[in-house]
C-alpha cells in the first residue's frame with residue numbers, strides 16, 4: 501500500500517467539498533443510519549446532568565460487551581473523543597507515538613499537535629501489521645502504540661500473533677497499546693480486559709448505525725480511565741443523558757442490529773465484488789474482514805482525490821485515500837440499500853478511468869472547435 505505525504509483533510513472533504521453535493525453516500529463508513537422512531541426512552545426521563553463517566557446503566561451494558569467491569573469504562577462523545585482523551589491524557593511533548601498508516605488521520609495529527617515524536621509504521625505487503633517495523637522504530641521515549649483493527653481503510657484485522665507482538669513491544673517499553681476497535685463486531689475478544697497496558701475504544705457509530713447519538717467509549721486500566729475522565733469533565737462535564745439512554749436501548753437490541761448489519765453488508769459486498777470483477781483493469785478489491793467498507797486499489801495511475809472529485813460531480817460520495825494517508829486507492833462503503841448501492845456503482849463505473857486528454861488541435865482553426873460559437877470553449 502502506498503502512503504502519501506499529499507494528504508487531504510477528511511474534515512475538508514466531507515464538510516466543505518462534498519457538503520450538499522451528493523445524493524448517494526458511499527463515502528461515510530457507517531452502517532445505514534438508524535432513526536429516532538426505532539428507539540425508545542422512558543417518557544418521563546429527567547434531563548438532568550448525567551455522570552462524568554457516563555450513566556451507570558450504559559457503563560454496565562458496555563462492560564458486558566467486553567465481558568468486563570464497568571469501573572473500566574468511560575462513556576465519551578463517540579470514539580473520536582475517547583481517542584482524543586487518551587492522547588491528551590497520556591502524552592506530553594517529546595513522547596514517542598507509533599501509529600500505523602494508512603489509518604485514522606487523528607492518530608498522527610493530534611499527536612503531532614501535542615508535540616510528540618510521531619513515527620508511522622507500515623503494513624506488510626499483504627496489509628498485515630508489520631510488528632518488526634514498529635519494533636525497529638521504537639525508542640526510549642515510546643509511550644503509545646496505536647493500531648486500528650479492523651482497519652480503516654484497509655478493512656483488514658490484526659492477526660493474533662501481531663497483536664501479541666505489539667503488546668509485548670508496549671510492555672517492553674512500559675508504554676500503552678491503544679486499540680481502535682471502532683469496527684469490531686464482537687468486543688469479547690478484546691485484549692483490554694485484565695490488561696494494564698491495553699486501551700480499547702469503540703462506539704455505536706458504525707456497526708450499529710447511530711453516529712448521530714455521538715456515543716462511544718473507552719475500556720482500559722484504572723489510571724487511564726481516571727485521567728481521561730478528568731479531561732472529559734474539564735471539557736464537556738458529561739454526555740447527554742438523552743443520548744446515553746437511547747444508547748442503552750440500542751445495546752438492549754444488539755442482536756437485531758448485528759443481524760441487520762450482516763444482512764445489508766452481505767448484499768452490498770456482493771455488488772462491490774461484481775463491480776471490481778467487471779473493472780479489473782482499473783481497480784483491485786482488498787477483501788474486507790467484517791467492515792462496512794472495502795478498500796479499492798486504483799490501478800489507473802490517477803490520484804484517488806481526482807477520481808473522487810469527478811465522481812462527486814455525479815452526485816456520489818467516495819472517500820479518497822488521501823484523507824486516510826494513502827495515495828493508491830479509495831474507500832467505498834457498502835452498508836447501503838441495494839438500490840442506492842447499485843445506482844452509485846452505475847454512476848461510478850464510466851468515470852473510473854481518467855478521461856483521455858485531447859491534444860490541442862494543430863489544424864487551421866488554431867485549436868478552436870469551429871462548430872462552436874465564438875467564446876465557447
Ligand SMILES: Cc1ncc(COP(=O)(O)O)c(C=O)c1O
Nearest residue numbers: 578579580604652682703705716
Ligand atoms: C477508525 C476510526 N476511529 C474512530 C472514528 C470516530 O468515530 P465516532 O466518533 O463516530 O465513533 C472513526 C470514524 O470514522 C474511525 O473510522
